Amino acid sequence: MNDRGIVRIAVDAMGGDGAPDVVVEAVDQVLLEQAQVDLILVGPETRLKALRRSSWGDRVSILHADRALSADTSVAAAIRRGQDSSLWGAIGEVEADRADAIVSGGNTGALMALARQKLGMLAGVERPALLAALPTTDRAVWMLDLGANINVDAPRLFEFAQLGSVAFQVLESRQPRIGLLNIGSEPGKGPDVLRQAADMIASDQSLNYTGFVEADQVFSGHVDLVVCDGFAGNVLLKSAEGAVRLLFSTLKAGFSGSLSGLVAKKKLRRLHDSLDPARHNGAPMLGVRGTVIKSHGSACARGMARAIRLAEVEVRQDLITRLDQQLWTSN
C-alpha cells in the first residue's frame, strides 16, 4: 500500500484461458468498484496498449513482458527460462515493492515455484499452499490445500491448519471451525498421517479443531475450513463441481417447454448464479512472503475481478504480517 492508501496490484495479463481480453474486462470492473486500487498489467506492451481504454487514466500502468507461460510449461523451465514471461514480470513487481500483490490465472506450478523463489517463504514454511473457497450457497467454506502438495506429512497438515485459520479470520472476520478431511469421522479412521495431524491440530489452543470431517459433511455446514492434501482437495472440489453441473443440465432439460418450467428455470438460474465459480474465484497462496492470488485458469472477467478484490482485502488486512506472527508464536 502506498502512502495515499492505494493498494497496487500486479496482474499477469497473459495468465488464463481468456487472457488478455478477460483481464482487460476485469480491469474495467475493478476500476469502477475498487476506488483505492491501482493496477499494473504485465504482458506484451503493443498488444496491451491496443486494448487499453482511455477511461483507465493513470490508475493502470502497463509493464512489458514478451510472452505468456503456457499451461504445460514445466516448473523447471518456467524458473530457468521464464525471465521474459508475464508471470515472472508480475512477481518481480512485488519483489521490487512496486506492487503489493500479484494476481495470476496462469500455470499454478510455475506461480508457486516463482513466488517461492522470488518472494521467499514465511519462517518455517516449506512450500506454498492454496486456500480455495468451495462453491456453497450459504456461508463460506474454505479448503486447503488445493495446490500441488500431493504427498504431505502430519506437520505440513498442521501448518495448513495454522495458515488457513489465520487467513480465514482475516478474510471472513470470524474464527473458523476446522475439520481434517478423512474417510470416516471416528478417531481411529483413515491413514496414520491423519491421526498424527489430528493430534497436532487438536493440541494447538489457538485452533478451533472439530475433528475428522467426511467429504459429504463439508457441504452440510459442519466446518468452515477443511484441511487436506492437494490431491484429496482437488478430488473433493472437482467431484462436487461435476455432480452439480450434471444435475443442473438434467434439471434444465426437465423444465423446458412449459410455463411452470419457465418460472422454475428462473429460480434455477438464480441458484446457479449463487453457485457460480466466478463468485468464489481467487485462491490465496499461503506461506509465501507476499500476497499472491491464484485465479482459476477458466475464470471469466467477473471471477478475475473477484480475485483482484481478494488481493486488496488481503493487503489491507495485512495478512502476511499476521501469518508471520502466528507462525512465530506457535513454533
Next chain:
Amino acid sequence: MNDRGIVRIAVDAMGGDGAPDVVVEAVDQVLLEQAQVDLILVGPETRLKALRRSSWGDRVSILHADRALSADTSVAAAIRRGQDSSLWGAIGEVEADRADAIVSGGNTGALMALARQKLGMLAGVERPALLAALPTTDRAVWMLDLGANINVDAPRLFEFAQLGSVAFQVLESRQPRIGLLNIGSEPGKGPDVLRQAADMIASDQSLNYTGFVEADQVFSGHVDLVVCDGFAGNVLLKSAEGAVRLLFSTLKAGFSGSLSGLVAKKKLRRLHDSLDPARHNGAPMLGVRGTVIKSHGSACARGMARAIRLAEVEVRQDLITRLDQQLWTSN
C-alpha cells in the same frame, strides 16, 4: 446355484442401520421380484422368527446367530471373537457351499477381513476391493476401490482395473472405458504411483484404457469405470453426494409456496429418485473367491433388495470364474 437353477443368498440380517426390519422388508420385495432366489437370513432366531411372514413359505430359512457386529467393532476383534456374529454365520454359509452369495450391510472392514479369511482370494489378489456405482442420472459409472485400501501401489491399481473391467462386462454387458483418477488429465500429472499404474493399465490389451480422468469428468460421461485408491474414491463419492444433497434442499426451499413451484417440485422429486442411492446400492467385493455384496449401512429396503438382485446377477453370470480366468491369462 443349486440344480433347480435357484440362487441361494445368505443375508446378514443384523447388518446395517435399519436391521433387521429393513432386511425383512427387502425380503418381501426380493421374493416378489426374483422368482429364482432363495434366502437364508442369519441373525437371532427368536427375533427373526417373530418377524417372519407366512408368505415367505420355504423360500426363506433362518439361521441362528447370537448377535450383530457393531459398526465400530475392530477388524481384529471381528476375526478373533466374531464367531457368534450374524456376519460370520452368513459368510460361513457360502464357505460351506450352502449359499452362493452373501449380502451384508454391516461393518465393511470386518466383512472384507472375514470374507478374505474364510473364502480365500483369487490367485494373485492380495486384498479385496469394493466396486460401487456412482449416482448418475444416465449410464452407469462404476468406481473402485471404495473400500479400505487406502495406500495402494501401482500393481494394485492395475489389479483394480482388471477386476473392475471383467465385473463391469458381467454386470453391464459392455466393455468399460477405464479412467485412472488423477488431479490433471495430462500424462505428466499427479503422483508417481499413478503414472506407473497408467503404464501398466495402458499396456494390457484386454483393457480399454482412456487415460487419466479428473473428478469432474467422472460425471460427464468420459468413462465407465474409474480406478482409484479407497481414500480418493470415498472422497469423490461423498463429495458428490453432499453437493447434490445441498442443492436439492436449496432448490426445494426455493420452489415452495407457488403453483409453478408445485410442478417443479414434482419434477425435482423424479430427478431425486433417479439419483436415489437405493437405486445404486450394492457394491461387489472383488478379489474374494466367492460372491460378496456390501450394502450401504444406511440403505433402505429397496436398496437392500437391489444389493440382493446384484448378488443374483453376479452368481448367474459366474463372475468369480471369469475373474479367475482373466487373472490367470494376464499374470
